[in-house]
Amino acid sequence: MDAGPKVSQQNISQSMTLPPPACLLPIVHPGTMCYPDSDHEALLLRLNQELLRATENQESLPNPSIHISLRLSTQHNLKKEGQYLNQLKTKFHEDIQSTLNNGKPVVGRLALYVMALKSSCHDLSSVFLLTGEKSEPVLTHLKKQMELEKEYMAFSHRPLTNYYQYSLGILALCLSGVRVSSHISHKLIHAALHTHFKHGDSVSVDTLAMAGMALQCLKDAATPVKNKEELDKALATIKQKIVDSQRADGHLGNEFSTGLAVQALLAMGSNVDECATPVKALWSDARNGSYHNAMAISQILPALQQRSYLHLKNKECLNEDDTLILDAVPVVLPSVSTVRVQVALEVVKADGTSFNYQINVPSGSSLLESLVLLQQQQADFKFEKEDSLWGPFLSEVNGEQARQTDRRYWHIASDGQGLTQGIKDYKIEAAQKITIKNTGY
Numbered sequence: 001m002d003a004g005p006k007v008s009q010q011n012i013s014q015s016m017t018l019p020p021p022a023c024l025l026p027i028v029h030p031g032t033m034c035y036p037d038s039d040h041e042a043l044l045l046r047l048n049q050e051l052l053r054a055t056e057n058q059e060s061l062p063n064p065s066i067h068i069s070l071r072l073s074t075q076h077n078l079k080k081e082g083q084y085l086n087q088l089k090t091k092f093h094e095d096i097q098s099t100l101n102n103g104k105p106v107v108g109r110l111a112l113y114v115m116a117l118k119s120s121c122h123d124l125s126s127v128f129l130l131t132g133e134k135s136e137p138v139l140t141h142l143k144k145q146m147e148l149e150k151e152y153m154a155f156s157h158r159p160l161t162n163y164y165q166y167s168l169g170i171l172a173l174c175l176s177g178v179r180v181s182s183h184i185s186h187k188l189i190h191a192a193l194h195t196h197f198k199h200g201d202s203v204s205v206d207t208l209a210m211a212g213m214a215l216q217c218l219k220d221a222a223t224p225v226k227n228k229e230e231l232d233k234a235l236a237t238i239k240q241k242i243v244d245s246q247r248a249d250g251h252l253g254n255e256f257s258t259g260l261a262v263q264a265l266l267a268m269g270s271n272v273d274e275c276a277t278p279v280k281a282l283w284s285d286a287r288n289g290s291y292h293n294a295m296a297i298s299q300i301l302p303a304l305q306q307r308s309y310l311h312l313k314n315k316e317c318l319n320e321d322d323t324l325i326l327d328a329v330p331v332v333l334p335s336v337s338t339v340r341v342q343v344a345l346e347v348v349k350a351d352g353t354s355f356n357y358q359i360n361v362p363s364g365s366s367l368l369e370s371l372v373l374l375q376q377q378q379a380d381f382k383f384e385k386e387d388s389l390w391g392p393f394l395s396e397v398n399g400e401q402a403r404q405t406d407r408r409y410w411h412i413a414s415d416g417q418g419l420t421q422g423i424k425d426y427k428i429e430a431a432q433k434i435t436i437k438n439t440g441y
């Protein structure tokens with residue numbers, strides 16, 4: 001995530017006391033002033049359809065974030081959404097169940113699952129998870145997971161998972177009407193005031209956004225907290241940090257954090273309408289086809305419709321639209337480029353030893369395809385990946401794991417610049433040097 005020069009923040013109106021200029025007025029119907037209606041609506045439809053199409057992918061685990069986004073949208077395909085909810089209740093449910101049985105932290109996924117159920121107005125008290133012999137409702141498990149996080153924080157001063165997931169946990173409990181203990185909220189409020197949420201070397205705008213939505217939910221629900229002034233101060237700090245993260249091209253953080261950041265600003269009462277610079281940046285990304293990954297689309301689509309996760313709080317699921325249909329997709333045969341590009345790859349292990357490789361790949365190959373090719377050609381290079389909601393996560397290189405339990409990961413950079421996409425999404429278009437470095441965080 002590269003932080004570019006800051007620009008004027010006039011497009012993110014923070015105060016409601018002065019009448020905002022015409023372009024900052026809240027817009028109820030999509031595409032009235034900044035874009036032609038047709039352009040705007042066609043793009044929304046395309047993104048909505050891409051998400052719906054992603055629900056048909058049987059290869060990966062169903063993703064609760066996709067479901068939430070579809071459910072927060074204005075257009076629906078109720079049959080397909082119902083089918084996806086059922087898949088979440090079986091396959092994703094089983095995945096959480098087995099993580100719980102292995103005693104691994106699961107707060108983020110559990111929170112997203114709860115929010116997905118809530119987005120379909122599902123009765124949360126009827127969904128149970130089993131630990132040992134005991135079967136308890138999902139919300140009870142989420143509360144217990146948050147207690148574990150809190151206890152861990154008491155001596156290590158950071159969550160078992162990360163602040164993004166800790167915030168998701170608070171948000172899911174709050175949206176479900178569960179009172180979040182003041183000890184738990186205090187730890188996030190304290191962190192928002194005194195900790196720098198980091199992702200690699202940059203500020204984690206995604207984490208700020210999730211924390212902002214979680215704390216705003218508590219404020220709106222008038223949840224008792226240890227110190228009300230501190231809650232307000234934390235919210236103001238988060239808002240300011242998000243606004244300060246604006247780059248010259250309008251993004252808040254980068255193209256993949258802007259959706260959550262806009263959601264958070266909307267939730268926190270900022271007037272971020274369709275003409276606001278970050279929203280324009282999102283539209284322009286969407287128009288240029290920057291978002292292929294369904295997880296990315298799921299985080300920006302609510303923002304493009306002026307919605308945030310906080311809209312799940314009072315969701316009623318009544319009289320919903322049912323007009324979203326999927327057009328038949330023309331079968332496009334994959335074409336392999338005849339142009340080949342040279343990639344230099346450096347692997348830097350935890351002890352600093354480095355290994356260098358060269359490989360020629362067809363232009364347009366993904367980094368994952370390039371690594372597979374290298375593995376086939378070089379006996380001394382091998383790698384492993386793990387599935388995640390964002391796709392394959394590089395977990396092991398040349399027999400060395402960079403484990404999250406040790407707070408290490410394989411950081412990936414191209415010509416010294418950290419990638420903003422994972423190994424499957426990042427495409428090699430030109431000759432470059434890829435560095436994969438075992439890094440602590």
Ligand code: B12
Pocket residue numbers: 001107108109112161162164165199200204206207253254255256257260293296299388389390391392393394395404408409410411412413418419420421422423425441
């Ligand atoms: C925390 C975090 C990390 C931590 C995760 C460990 C931890 N316990 O804290 C660490 C530092 C390891 C990390 C690494 C990377 N991250 Co990161 N990460 C996040 C963050 C803030 C939250 C993820 C999370 O906890 N989700 C909640 C749980 C419930 O979902 P989950 O899928 O089970 O979570 C796991 C995966 O998301 C995985 N993960 C984390 N980052 C990434 C990135 C990719 C591409 C993949 C496939 C998986 C993955 O780790 C999570 C914890 O186990 C997200 C922000 C966001 N908007 O989602 C960015 C985010 C997902 N990361 C991002 C990126 C780019 C990376 C890196 C590629 C950076 C780099 N240049 O090396 C690497 C991954 C490299 C690899 N080895 O494959 C981007 C992805 C954008 C995209 N289009 O793909 C995001 C959206 C941030 C951003 N706005 O740029 N990340």
